[in-house]
Amino acid sequence: MMKTLIKKEILNHLLSFRFLVTLVLLLIVVPATVVVLSNDTLRGREEYSRRQGEIERYMEKYAHFNRVHNIVAPSSAPLPFHALIRGISAEINQEEFDNDPLPQVFPLTDFTWIINVLMSLAALIFSYDSLCGEREEGTLKLLLSHSVSRASVVFSKLVGGLIALAVPLTASLLLGALWIALTAKLGWTIREWLALGVILVASLLYILFFYTLGLFLSCRHESSSSSILTALFVWVFFILVVPALSPYVASFLSPTPSRIKLDRELFRIYDTERDELGVKLTKEVRKKMQEQYPILLQRLSPEEEKRRIASDPEYSQAYKRLTEETAKAWAEANRIQGAKAEKLEKEQERKEKAQTKLSVALSLFSPLSAFTYVATELSSTGINNDDRFVFLREKWHEEFEAYRDKRMALLRAQDPQKDWWNTPVKMDDRPRFVFRELSLRERVKNAALPLFLLFLLDLVVMVAAVRSFLGYDVR
């Protein structure tokens, strides 16, 4: 019996006008998005390797240790998944003079957007009249006069609807996937395909939520025209209101001090305050040394001083100690100020992390955010990927500093007098930054919570839908 009911539902949908529209729309939009985004990715890669080439050429001629870290600062090429999902890696830049504000005006379409907005809307359109529509037409009465339980009616509607929605989605995604597979330069490996598989499952869960929601609302309303109104109202709330408001609400509930203020404070700590402290400490050191070596009390011009160091071993000894102690005093000043700055930075970072966490938590009231997080985490274009980039960058910095210290020591051993900081040297053997994405296992781990939440939301609406249909007046 169940099979017949499901078959009827599917056929009903397949022959409907809304199915046709959804199919046509998706068959146009998904492949078009994939083609454009994969071109964009390839162009981004080309630009990236051109830039790396420029850096190489620059390093051959001008590589010197004093400012080299500005030149070889890590950056990463567009990832394979950017052909489908843009995530937050888009170039919204706040720290550079030039920025590219176009995506802020019209956020660019990607697969996440298609699922989030188009498919949720389609799901509601598929189900808003599934029960009250049948009641209006009188077929519901007829159906239940047979030996069919109400639960199996709801269940067959759920399964039939989901299959009918999955058909256009899967078909269009297959076309997109074909394009990606044929574009070998994108470099999709088994890992990307597996991740895409999980994303497809999450998409179906997301669509199921809205389909079931429509079903639920259609049992709560007498007529299909009021059912669609409530459905759209709820849709607006979940799609447009909750996610967009969540970071703002979080920033009010858990504010962070202004970055600009912190930057200035840090500058003060590292610059003016450090100089004051350093001068104070060196004065003390000089006084102490002068007590120890009264010979240092004499005031000498730089030339005389040089002569004295060369001729007078006692003076030279005292002078050497003074320089050592002064250097120590400056190091101490740097250490104290560094510790101060680090404390401030840690505090700021803690507050920022807390705010981000709260934003995520608030936004998770909407299945849209849950799906967005699942999709971006699995495609490694999300928050954790950003964190990973920062982590790898820090690690690279440490490696590079170690390399620099080693090379500088060797160079100084060659010629202690020369200003090696500002002399071009070969650095072909420098550590290079390579961005490795998170492994699939890590990604699944990061996506697990929102995925579970999506599942839970599905369960809740399903129970609600079945319960209200059991008490529905079918006349």
Place this chain on the structure above:
Amino acid sequence: MIAPLVKKEILSNLLSYKFIVVFLMTILLTALSMGIMYRDFDARYADYMLIRPGAGDLIALTPPNPFSVLARGLDESIGRSYEINIHDIVVRSGQKSNNLIFRFFPTPDLLYTVQVVLSLAALLFGFDQVCREREQGTLKLLLSHSVSRGELLLSKWVGNFLTLVLPFLTVFLLALLLLQLDPRFSLSWEGWLRLGLMLFLFLLYVALFLSLGILVSTLAKRAATSLVILLFLWAALVFLLPNLTTLAARQMVEVPSVRGLSEKRQQIWTREILLGIREFDPKAGQQGVASSWRRHFDVVNHEQDAMEEEYRHRFGRLVSVAKSLNRLSPVASFVYGVNAVAGTGIEEESRYKEEVLRYKNRVYKGLMDKSMLGKEASFSAFHYRYRSLGETFREGLWFDLFWLALFTFLFVVASAVAFLRYDVR
């Protein structure tokens, strides 16, 4: 005859479930959006007060634009602090830059609310105007009286427009009144004119979607079909078309990446410093050393400016191509128009950047002359004047207004033609 018909439309709307839903949605979202954006403005203003440049600080900074409460656009980008150095511009941004969640979802300002929610509400009002009455049989009855079809359609349009717009207007005006309590929002006459223009754009936009709804309802046989068509059309016009065409524009115009530019800047600067140090000749005397450095700094400044100009030129082309393509959907015209009037649009941002660059060059020249000739340099503080309404009109606003009005007009005419030939049975 029109007055009683309009009255009938309004009354039947007021009593419908539809009205309650749309009324709640409009009131709630308008109030929420204005409240949230006001608090956001307040936070940014506090930031601004904190870092406001004192006398002698070489910083280009502008207070947040009060209109950003209605249409935030790129105000956050304009409001960053640009500290001028001898070799570059250090950009610092406010407190939001580190919460990544802001990047996932759009800004819920009033512009967005109207763009997405009010348009949806307008469609919900329009979608069954004609076909529902046909299905119920009341259309036949109505037309058996001495009412012309034109009058009937007009009264439907007017009645629905009024019920749609009144709740929005009420909340909007109330919120404006509340904002007037805050001295930062006291407006000049030009400010009021801008506000009026924005309101006009909001209403025109609602009219556009209402007309589209009525048009489809005269073309479709059944209300359910009309709704499906309209919802997909809505998604296409509001989201799909502008977003996809922006992507397409990117394929046509190649623009270097922001990252690439900043790498280039570093390369130029670092190279010249190195060359300067290697050229350093203590025998040249103070004047000689200074002029040698000046040569290198000039090279840095010159090359970076050339690069910047090239970028601005290309980006300008991308923007104009993207805008032309976006306008396939009148929604884009609406968004560009409102942002332009509010002074938070792309052109305003570009203009602002150009002003910052001019300021940088003034400062650079002053600093150089100071170090060369030993005279004290003094700089007037950075000041930015927003585009006047006249300039805004000349630079594209007239087209956006015309384009929106044209679409509305076409939809109205098409629905009139369709309704005149409509089979009311």
